[in-house]
Amino acid sequence: MSGTVLDQIIQGVRADLAERQRSVSLADLKTAVLEQPAALNALAALQQPGLAVIAEVKRRSPSKGELASIADPAALARRYAEGGAAVVSVLTEERRFSGTLEDLDAVRAAIDIPVLRKDFTVDAYQIWEARAHGADLVLLIVAALSDQQLADFLALTEELGMHALVETHTAEEVARALAVGARIIGVNVRNLKTLDVDRDVFAPLAAELPAGLVVVAESGVRDANDVARYASEGATAILVGEALVSDSTPAERIAEFRAVAAQAN
Numbered sequence: 001m002s003g004t005v006l007d008q009i010i011q012g013v014r015a016d017l018a019e020r021q022r023s024v025s026l027a028d029l030k031t032a033v034l035e036q037p038a039a040l041n042a043l044a045a046l047q048q049p050g051l052a053v054i055a056e057v058k059r060r061s062p063s064k065g066e067l068a069s070i071a072d073p074a075a076l077a078r079r080y081a082e083g084g085a086a087v088v089s090v091l092t093e094e095r096r097f098s099g100t101l102e103d104l105d106a107v108r109a110a111i112d113i114p115v116l117r118k119d120f121t122v123d124a125y126q127i128w129e130a131r132a133h134g135a136d137l138v139l140l141i142v143a144a145l146s147d148q149q150l151a152d153f154l155a156l157t158e159e160l161g162m163h164a165l166v167e168t169h170t171a172e173e174v175a176r177a178l179a180v181g182a183r184i185i186g187v188n189v190r191n192l193k194t195l196d197v198d199r200d201v202f203a204p205l206a207a208e209l210p211a212g213l214v215v216v217a218e219s220g221v222r223d224a225n226d227v228a229r230y231a232s233e234g235a236t237a238i239l240v241g242e243a244l245v246s247d248s249t250p251a252e253r254i255a256e257f258r259a260v261a262a263q264a265n
């Protein structure tokens with residue numbers, strides 16, 4: 001296999017997508033979308049006072065391997081909601097992250113706060129699919145998309161009543177996210193081309209973001225110290241996977257993260 005890690009992941013995502021497109025037509029997805037209740041307002045949930053926590057259902061990752069087996073994603077999502085998460089993120093990528101659309105269905109049915117469908121969006125079909133499975137928020141990774149795709153996918157997401165978490169890692173990507181009018185901007189401190197985590201990436205990029213946007217610090221939150229740091233550097237939200245799935249009391253951990261951020265500001 002050639003290319004960056006991100007290129008390799010996307011090759012697999014496209015192959016799996018082609019298979020789903022053969023079994024469920026876009027027309028069927030559109031019918032399913034009509035049968036869904038309206039999306040919840042994830043932007044408003046992320047703008048509530050205090051640090052917003054996006055708590056992730058994540059079984060494994062290409063960088064760390066197996067993180068947690070998560071036999072019951074619905075039960076985990078309920079604990080996240082009890083702890084005060086603003087949004088629950090569900091990874092649906094199968095090959096590298098062992099996630100599924102069934103996980104998304106189970107989480108959607110279990111909680112009444114907004115749900116993020118976390119995947120590598122490379123085709124409009126996946127946005128229809130996210131809404132058909134009850135998602136309120138989708139991930140758009142700037143590094144994986146052209147400017148035209150980014151604008152088109154953001155427009156479709158909003159037409160379907162959802163919001164997009166637009167993920168960046170460089171100043172150039174932040175500029176591209178702002179240019180299409182993203183209102184929820186993530187700075188992933190993990191470089192998806194190499195999988196290296198560098199927490200120093202966050203502060204200078206967050207400093208470039210105009211006030212009023214939701215600024216999500218993504219990846220690498222190990223403990224309350226990391227949360228306090230991101231909050232003091234301008235994060236209005238954090239996205240946490242590994243530290244929560246590997247904790248025996250995730251609700252308490254989320255409450256702790258929110259409390260420490262309140263002190264840091």
Ligand SMILES: O=P(O)(O)OC[C@@H](O)[C@@H](O)c1c[nH]c2ccccc12
Pocket residue numbers: 056058118119120167188218219220221239240241242243
């Ligand atoms: O497990 P962590 O280090 O808390 O990271 C969570 C989240 O940021 C990470 O899962 C993530 C951020 N962007 C992504 C894009 C695709 C897949 C996964 C991700």
